Amino acid sequence: MDAYYEDETVQLYLGDMREILPALAVTADLIVADPPYGETSHGWDRWPDGWLDVAARHAQSMWSFGSMRMFMRRAAEFSAADWHLSQDVVGHDEGDDFHGDINIVWEKHNGSGFARDRFRRVHEHVLHWYRGPWAGVHQDVPRVPYSGPNKSARGSANRAAHTGVVGASSYVDNGTRLMRSVIKAAAVRGQKRHPDEKPLPILDPLIRYGCPPGGLVIDPFAGSSSTLEAAAAAGMRAIGIEGREDYCEASALRLAAMPLLLDGGAA
């Protein structure tokens, strides 16, 4: 099958993901899906029946963007396709009995929807789903720089300046902390390539969490290929599928310009 766009890192296919993915016969480390949830008047915004089953045959790990309304309405379909919500996994560290959060709230800064009878909506959800044993799913929570009070010295007035090592079990503070489950990233504004174009700063941590370095990410609803660009920038390979040719065209232009961007415009 011919790709609409292809280079050493990414491939984009034009067509229905329910036909293209089975024909490609690939297994990915991670799916990043931004499906049409059928909540707008856009012509492409129709829930593709059966897509969760198709996705399930190509990866064990998946992020899906979506509204609470969509996830609640489609919960039985996720479950029937054997996708489990990662939120339900109990922590695995010794003696650890808390539920960590793998459902991301994307805080957009600028909102959408200004109905007078609702709170102004400035967020979206991204939920992580997995199949098979949790231990078989790649998980690497990104860390972010931290400059607040030193964790190990907290609450101890007499402790000497922190050395980075505490007690018998060594704790080395490398100045980072686990990324938080609420991620701020401004929505794409102005000249958008797609009405629902996702910003790279929200995609980057999702990809780094679920895909090992050099691994393969699939976006079955690629739109303007934001996931493909974010994956390539993070050092992963990516395959995108998009049902509309105009978005594939916009994607091809974007992806062809990508090496220049990744080189910092030096080329």
Ligand SMILES: C[S@@+](CC[C@H](N)C(=O)[O-])C[C@H]1O[C@@H](n2cnc3c(N)ncnc32)[C@H](O)[C@@H]1O
């Ligand atoms: C929410 S948008 C994705 C936007 C994308 N994340 C971006 O950053 O540009 C969903 C996309 O899925 C595409 N689509 C809808 N049904 C599809 C199908 N069955 N197979 C492939 N693509 C489909 C639509 O044309 C639309 O561009």
